Amino acid sequence: MAHNSDKGHDSEIIRRVIDGEVDAFGHLVMKYGDYVMGIVKNHLPYSEVEETAQEVFLKAYQSLPSLKDGARFRPWLASIAVRTCYDYWRAQYRSREVPLSALTEKHREWLETVMTDNSADAFRSQGLRTEARELLDWALEKLSPEERIVLELVYLEERSVKEAAQLLGWSSANVKVRSYRARKKLHRVLSTVAARGGRA
Amino acid sequence: MNISDNQKAKIQKAFVTAHAGREQPPANAAWKADVMRALRRTALTESSSGITLFMNRHLWQLVPAACALILVLSVILVNLDVSLDYELAQGFMADPVAFRAEQFWGI
Numbered sequence: 001m002a003h004n005s006d007k008g009h010d011s012e013i014i015r016r017v018i019d020g021e022v023d024a025f026g027h028l029v030m031k032y033g034d035y036v037m038g039i040v041k042n043h044l045p046y047s048e049v050e051e052t053a054q055e056v057f058l059k060a061y062q063s064l065p066s067l068k069d070g071a072r073f074r075p076w077l078a079s080i081a082v083r084t085c086y087d088y089w090r091a092q093y094r095s096r097e098v099p100l101s102a103l104t105e106k107h108r109e110w111l112e113t114v115m116t117d118n119s120a121d122a123f124r125s126q127g128l129r130t131e132a133r134e135l136l137d138w139a140l141e142k143l144s145p146e147e148r149i150v151l152e153l154v155y156l157e158e159r160s161v162k163e164a165a166q167l168l169g170w171s172s173a174n175v176k177v178r179s180y181r182a183r184k185k186l187h188r189v190l191s192t193v194a195a196r197g198g199r200a
Numbered sequence: 201m202n203i204s205d206n207q208k209a210k211i212q213k214a215f216v217t218a219h220a221g222r223e224q225p226p227a228n229a230a231w232k233a234d235v236m237r238a239l240r241r242t243a244l245t246e247s248s249s250g251i252t253l254f255m256n257r258h259l260w261q262l263v264p265a266a267c268a269l270i271l272v273l274s275v276i277l278v279n280l281d282v283s284l285d286y287e288l289a290q291g292f293m294a295d296p297v298a299f300r301a302e303q304f305w306g307i
Contacts, residue, residue: 022243029235033227041224049225054235061239114214115207132218155212156219190211191203 011070018065029057032074036081043085043152052088056081075166082149082167089145103193107135111194135193142189147182154179155186 010031016024036053044052059080067076110131136156140148153164154175161179165172203211225231292299 022240023236025239026232026236029232029239033232033235034224037224037227041222042219046223046225050231053227054231054238057235058238058242061242111211114210115203117210129218132214133222136215136218152219156216158216187203187208194203 010073014064014067014070014073017061025057025061028060028073032077035074036077039078039081040085042157043082043149044088048088052084053081056084059084079167079169082153083169086145086149086168089148093145103135103138107131107138108193110135111190115194139186139189139193143182143185146178147185150175150178151182151186155183 010028013024013027017028033053036056037049040053040056041049056077060077063080067073110129114132140151143151149168150164153159153167154161159167161172161175164170164179165175168175
């Protein structure tokens with residue numbers, strides 16, 4: 001019930017913003033600021049999160065008249081956030097500014113440990129190590145922007161294909177195919193790391 | 201080196217944990233103030249081109265009226281039984297000099 005009134009409150013704010021009351025949008029920024037930051041940080045480097053989250057709210061403000069149902073503001077905003085992150089990577093790849101980080105022996109050892117460890121909590125503790133994130137970022141750099149965003153949504157955030165498709169505005173079949181290819185490519189990249197020490 | 205399905209699952213679990221643990225900057229007051237400042241700038245730019253915006257948003261609403269008007273005028277024109285070519289030829293045959301003068305000088 002409270003959830004419904006919350007959505008009603010969003011609709012009311014949106015109506016006021018469309019009627020020209022710009023400051024009313026501040027309520028939405030206050031309410032969904034952390035939510036948008038949480039989405040953006042999953043896809044972009046830390047240094048880009050604040051600026052991109054700001055861009056997301058600007059896009060949302062400009063597209064607000066196109067939002068049919070004010071109660072659906074939250075998923076609509078999430079979709080804008082994901083697409084903005086995707087656009088960021090497309091622009092980076094176009095200008096070839098993707099930094100290609102190097103791997104060290106530590107990363108290869110981390111991978112070997114994960115693959116051979118059998119204890120139940122090992123994946124969690126290993127995932128918390130810096131090497132895990134560095135290796136993951138290195139592997140993601142090897143993928144195209146499309147493969148990268150799909151892999152992050154489906155493989156790393158464990159969202160359903162349908163949900164990822166809605167967020168990206170793609171067909172489910174497209175997400176499924178790209179997700180399959182991205183996983184395959186990720187495993188291929190990781191197998192070279194495991195075999196050769198990963199100086200790709 | 202091939203990675204087995206079991207190993208793939210282990211790697212995924214570790215990566216999921218690593219991904220979820222990415223650091224998130226707080227949406228603090230300074231950031232929110234920045235967002236609102238940028239928004240007001242955008243709103244100001246939009247209001248300066250308010251007429252264009254109004255036209256973009258509302259001009260399409262006149263489309264049905266324009267279509268109806270075109271339809272009515274077409275019906276009237278058909279019912280008037282005007283044959284422009286015939287009228288012109290008749291004017292030329294009746295008085296070619298006056299017709300020419302009218303064409304060139306508008307007399």
